[in-house]
Amino acid sequence: MANLAQHYYRVGTSTFSTDVIPTNAPELDEFIAKHRKKIEPWLTATCQAEHLNLLLGSGFTAAIGHIAGSPAAGMDKITLDTKFDAEIDAHATETAKRMGRGAPNIEDQFRSALAVLAGSEILNLSDGEDLRDKLNKQLKLFLESLLETERGIESAKGEKADRADSVLQSFLLSFASRTASRERLHVFTTNYDRLLEYGCDLAGIRTIDRFVGALNPVFRASRVDADYHYNPPGIRGEPRFMEGVLRLTKLHGSLDWNYDARRRSIKRIGLPFGAPKTHTDIPSEPVDTVMIYPNPAKDFETTYYPYAELFRDFAASVCRPNAVLFVYGYGFGDDHINRIILDMLAIPSTHIVVAARSMSDRLESFLQKTRDAQTTLIVGKHFTDLETLTRHYLPKPALDFISTRLAELLKRRPSLVDDGKGNEAGQKDTASSA
Structure with missing residues (x-):
């Protein structure tokens, strides 16, 4: 697959590949109309699966941010400026290589640094306090960069704001507008930002997750499949499912999840979307509170909780017959996620749809472990441009009805x-x- 053209798709038995997309309006419209006849019906059919799941990565936030004129938060390596920098970078490089990610990013550095911090505190090393201070500083800067991306999207003006809001809502509704009697769409994301929650609020979509409560919702391990119902006028004892409901799971946590050490629980704080840097709910020492990925600096329980529950939800939702997983903006750099997807594809009736900006080494390596009959592949800037994809190629449930x-x-x-x-x-x- 390394020699594929820049724009490529494989949907069912139809394939297409080209390096050139028409630029003038009449030819582009004709090009879109021709390929829409092949792509849209196929995607519509796959989205009618018994179990529909959506996996979104950082590329989703970057796409909406691009439309709104707000660059996404960078994930490039940083300099911690500590005594342990060489060891931290070496470990981050090794773990990234082992996961098939290639070059390490800021997440890999944080994970390695937090492991070093845990070890230094066990050994009571004098340099541990300096490492904690530097980590708190860098984590706070990282949180502020995420909030800056949110703020740029939320504060966009004029046509950019209208386009970003429209594309965000249309994309989500393309999947969430399933017949209420079918199982709910389940959305999974590796992102720490709250763009999904923001889009659901705009579109009037109700979300169901593991948090329970009103003021500071608390993460609950009990999963009772709560849902939304209503009673039609004149009918008693026959509640019906509401439309516009989805389940949401943030696999790596969220920037508004905090660990309450006194109650030993995970809480979602009321941090506004795109909050300013001076907001009082932004923690000054995020190492001990912010739950944005498995954190080995915390005790054994919080290292695996709530993340074990989140990944259990992911495996339970996708690894069953007649399940479809639609992937957008995810780079296949997390081995623990890839492993679950491959387990899903071991079931013959499952299917995965991958929409990728380009054919990366990680994606190619993943596809080599799958069967063509179980994969739909859409690659290239034209076909995966979020505005073009949403307007022309994704299903329109309301129109289909x-x-x-x-x-x-x-x-x-x-x-x-x-x-x-x-x-x-x-x-x-x-x-x-x-």
């Missing part, structure tokens, strides 16, 4: 069918008869 009703109506009333000349069937063509 109306189109189905229209087709049924036309079967019963054939006189309404147009004969291609602007006349209804059975209507006399006066121009030809004259």
Whole structure:
């Protein structure tokens, strides 16, 4: 696959590959119309699966941020400026290589640094306090960069703001607008920001997660499959499922999740979307409080909790017959996630749809372990541009419902069918008869 063209798709039995996309409007419209006939029906069919799941990575935030004119938070390596920098960087490089990620990023450095911090505190090393101070500083800067991305999206003005909001809502509704009697869409994300929650609020989508409470919701290990129902007028004892509901799981945590040491619980604090740097709920010492990834600096329980529960939810949702996983903006750099997806594909009736900006080494390595019949692949800047993808290639559940009703109506009333000349069937063509 290394020699694929820049723009490529494989949907069902149809494949297409090109390095050139038309630039002028008439040719581009014709190009889109031609390929929409192949891509959109296939994606619509896959999204009608019994169990539909959506996995979003940092590319999703970057795409919305690009439309809004707000660059996404960087994940590049940093300099901690501590005595242990060489050892931390070496360990981060090794773990990133072992996970198939390639070059290490800031997450790898944080994980390695937190492991060193835990060891230095066990050994009571004098340099441990300096490492803690430097880590707190860098973690706080990282949180502020995430909030800056949120703030840029939320404060966008004019046409950029309208486009970003429209694309965000349309993308989510393309998947969430399932028939209420079907199982809910389950959205998984590796992102720490709250863009998904922000988009659900804009679209009026209700989210279900493991947090329970009103003021400071608390993460609960008990999963009772809570849902939203309503009672239709005049009907008793027959509640119906509400539309516009999805389940949300943030696999790596969130910047508004805090660990309460006194109550030994995970809480979601009321940090506004795009909060300013001076907001009082931004912790000054995030090493001990912020839950944004498995943190070996905490005790054994919090190292695996709540992350074990989150990944259990992921495996339980995707690893079952007739499940479909749609992947957007995820770079296949997390081995623990890839392993679950491959386990899912061991079930013959499952399917994965991958929308990727380009064919990376990590994606190619992952695809080599899968079967073509179980994978749909959409690659390239044109096909995966979020605005183009949402407008032209993703399913439109509301339109599909109306189109189905229209087709049924036309079967019963054939006189309404147009004969291609602007006349209804059975209507006399006066121009030809004259």
